[in-house]
Amino acid sequence: MTTNPQKRIVSVVSPKGGVGKTTVAANLAAAVAAAGRGVLLIDLDPQNAARLHHQMPLSDGAGLAVQTLLRQPWANAAFRGPYGVDCLPFGALTDHDRRVFEHELDANPQWLRQNIEALGLNPGSIVIVDTAPGGTPYLPQALQASDIGMCVLLPDAASFVTLPAMARWYAEAAQTNPSLRGFYVLNRMNNARLLCRDVGTALSRDLGDSLLPVEINFDSAVEEALASQSPILKYAPESPASRDFAALANWLVNLP
Ligand SMILES: Nc1ncnc2c1ncn2[C@@H]1O[C@H](COP(=O)(O)OP(=O)(O)O)[C@@H](O)[C@H]1O
Numbered sequence: 266m267t268t269n270p271q272k273r274i275v276s277v278v279s280p281k282g283g284v285g286k287t288t289v290a291a292n293l294a295a296a297v298a299a300a301g302r303g304v305l306l307i308d309l310d311p312q313n314a315a316r317l318h319h320q321m322p323l324s325d326g327a328g329l330a331v332q333t334l335l336r337q338p339w340a341n342a343a344f345r346g347p348y349g350v351d352c353l354p355f356g357a358l359t360d361h362d363r364r365v366f367e368h369e370l371d372a373n374p375q376w377l378r379q380n381i382e383a384l385g386l387n388p389g390s391i392v393i394v395d396t397a398p399g400g401t402p403y404l405p406q407a408l409q410a411s412d413i414g415m416c417v418l419l420p421d422a423a424s425f426v427t428l429p430a431m432a433r434w435y436a437e438a439a440q441t442n443p444s445l446r447g448f449y450v451l452n453r454m455n456n457a458r459l460l461c462r463d464v465g466t467a468l469s470r471d472l473g474d475s476l477l478p479v480e481i482n483f484d485s486a487v488e489e490a491l492a493s494q495s496p497i498l499k500y501a502p503e504s505p506a507s508r509d510f511a512a513l514a515n516w517l518v519n520l521p
């Protein structure tokens with residue numbers, strides 16, 4: 266181990282949509298920047314929504330998918346958001362171009378890793394990759410490039426059903442990427458609800474140390490922050506979710 270901060274690539278993943286991957290990726294990136302670390306937020310989801318947390322205009326279609334098809338460097342599509350996060354949007358593709366693009370991903374499992382390498386980031390940078398749900402070519406690409414997988418779970422029964430699929434994706438990726446460590450984080454937690462507490466307890470029993478010690482509380486300010494195109498840390502710094510994202514950033518930057 267070294268005392269110098271190491272480059273760290275974190276993929277925010279889930280078998281399901283709508284669990285908060287983009288919310289976690291975009292807000293964790295802001296919290297990492299607020300903690301003084303260089304951070305790059307990469308959007309690997311054709312929904313192209315991560316940029317909206319960092320004030321990229323809705324009409325701007327630039328992004329890594331477009332750069333890839335044009336054989337142009339990714340860095341040309343990156344922008345520095347107002348909260349200190351470097352953002353690389355997915356970009357806007359037609360349905361046809363998206364199929365061509367996904368075909369390229371299928372042909373080269375190391376595509377994301379190679380493109381991140383080509384960016385020549387500083388050694389201490391943290392890269393956070395937002396992903397499309399499982400069953401798409403994006404999830405295996407992200408896990409292949411990452412040293413940390415962060416699967417977002419909701420405190421409900423449906424999340425339990427997805428655990429075996431996620432464990433399989435982690436295990437498959439680890440065969441060719443042995444440095445991958447797969448974690449799970451609870452989002453939209455509400456300790457006032459018995460069901461949430463029960464699910465939290467059961468997950469902690471089943472997942473052990475791979476369930477993060479930090480959970481993100483349900484907080485209506487999260488949606489309000491997105492509506493104002495800001496990370497919650499800027500929109501409502503004293504809110505419960507802001508404290509949770511700061512704690513999650515702290516966990517990440519101090520992870521051995
Ligand atoms: N901790 C939270 N508290 C309240 N709302 C949340 C929280 N996390 C996510 N949301 C909301 O849940 C919805 C889905 O989140 P999103 O990040 O788009 O999910 P995904 O990227 O997994 O599809 C969004 O409306 C988002 O604002």
Ligand SMILES: [Mg+2]
Nearest residue numbers: 286287310314
């Ligand atoms: Mg998303």
